[in-house]
Amino acid sequence: MLIDIDRIVVNDRIRKDFGDIEALADDIRTNGLINQPTINKNYVLLAGERRLRACKLLGWSQIEVHMIDTRDEAHDLAVEMSENNMRCNFTGSELAAGIRRQMELESAKARERQTLGETLPEGSGGRARDKAGEHFGISGKQAQKVMFVDEHRDLLDPADFADWDEGRLSTNKAFQRIKAAQAKAEQERDAARAEVATVRRVGDKLKSDLEQAWRILVRVIGEYLDKPDYRALFGFSPELEEMILHRPDYSTLLPVCRLDIFLNEETGEFKFCEFNTDGSSAMNENAELYRTYRDTLLYSQMN
Numbered sequence: 001m002l003i004d005i006d007r008i009v010v011n012d013r014i015r016k017d018f019g020d021i022e023a024l025a026d027d028i029r030t031n032g033l034i035n036q037p038t039i040n041k042n043y044v045l046l047a048g049e050r051r052l053r054a055c056k057l058l059g060w061s062q063i064e065v066h067m068i069d070t071r072d073e074a075h076d077l078a079v080e081m082s083e084n085n086m087r088c089n090f091t092g093s094e095l096a097a098g099i100r101r102q103m104e105l106e107s108a109k110a111r112e113r114q115t116l117g118e119t120l121p122e123g124s125g126g127r128a129r130d131k132a133g134e135h136f137g138i139s140g141k142q143a144q145k146v147m148f149v150d151e152h153r154d155l156l157d158p159a160d161f162a163d164w165d166e167g168r169l170s171t172n173k174a175f176q177r178i179k180a181a182q183a184k185a186e187q188e189r190d191a192a193r194a195e196v197a198t199v200r201r202v203g204d205k206l207k208s209d210l211e212q213a214w215r216i217l218v219r220v221i222g223e224y225l226d227k228p229d230y231r232a233l234f235g236f237s238p239e240l241e242e243m244i245l246h247r248p249d250y251s252t253l254l255p256v257c258r259l260d261i262f263l264n265e266e267t268g269e270f271k272f273c274e275f276n277t278d279g280s281s282a283m284n285e286n287a288e289l290y291r292t293y294r295d296t297l298l299y300s301q302m303n
Contacts (some may be wrong), residue, residue, distance in 0.1 A: 099143045260273050
């Protein structure tokens with residue numbers, strides 16, 4: 001119903017903080033009065049004092065209101081408390097979606113103004129993010145944080161995201177926790193990259209040293225096989241020497257070699273501690289491998 005705005009009686013009410021009335025007035029000027037203030041049959045205001053103040057600021061002489069028939073003063077208070085306590089605010093993710101949509105609208109308006117040859121005056125707050133934040137009663141920087149938290153929800157503990165989405169965790173705290181998670185992840189990536197670099201460095205050095213060791217061992221074997229005076233330096237028994245001098249049909253003098261090392265995992269440095277070729281250990285391992293293969297279906301089919 002439409003009544004004179006001055007007929008509405010405003011008694012001592014619970015709400016004392018009315019926030020930014022000018023911003024609300026601007027919204028009403030642009031979008032109209034979406035929700036009407038509520039009064040009782042005596043024209044006493046029950047809900048909507050912020051809207052009433054904004055409409056008065058706009059100079060309205062009349063206003064649409066919703067009148068209800070309350071039983072008594074206790075009922076009046078119950079309506080006032082219910083209107084404020086039971087209001088369902090946007091969730092964090094809903095607010096983020098609204099900011100993005102408003103930014104799209106602001107960007108479209110800016111493009112239209114540019115098409116018409118208009119320019120925004122310096123300091124006018126023409127950035128889409130700032131305009132979108134202003135639309136929702138927050139700063140552009142805070143609007144950016146809201147979108148950041150929503151976009152990086154996977155870096156928050158699910159319980160923390162639920163608390164932020166439902167208003168129990170502030171945007172600033174959620175933002176800080178995500179930044180901390182990003183910093184931790186970056187540290188872990190740096191550590192992984194350093195570990196990979198160490199492995200590559202150690203691997204390259206080990207490869208180089210093993211190739212050098214192989215060349216030395218091949219030379220020693222060759223000297224042993226070809227020079228009796230060199231063989232004498234080793235002092236092996238005649239039986240062992242006879243076995244060593246047996247020439248198997250290998251394409252190289254050193255077909256198999258196991259080199260044991262001590263590796264310092266912190267520095268990547270290593271030292272050789274033992275060389276093994278066709279000793280008893282390798283022979284036993286070969287025998288065990290042969291028995292394993294011999295009992296397979298594939299081996300029996302190949303023979």
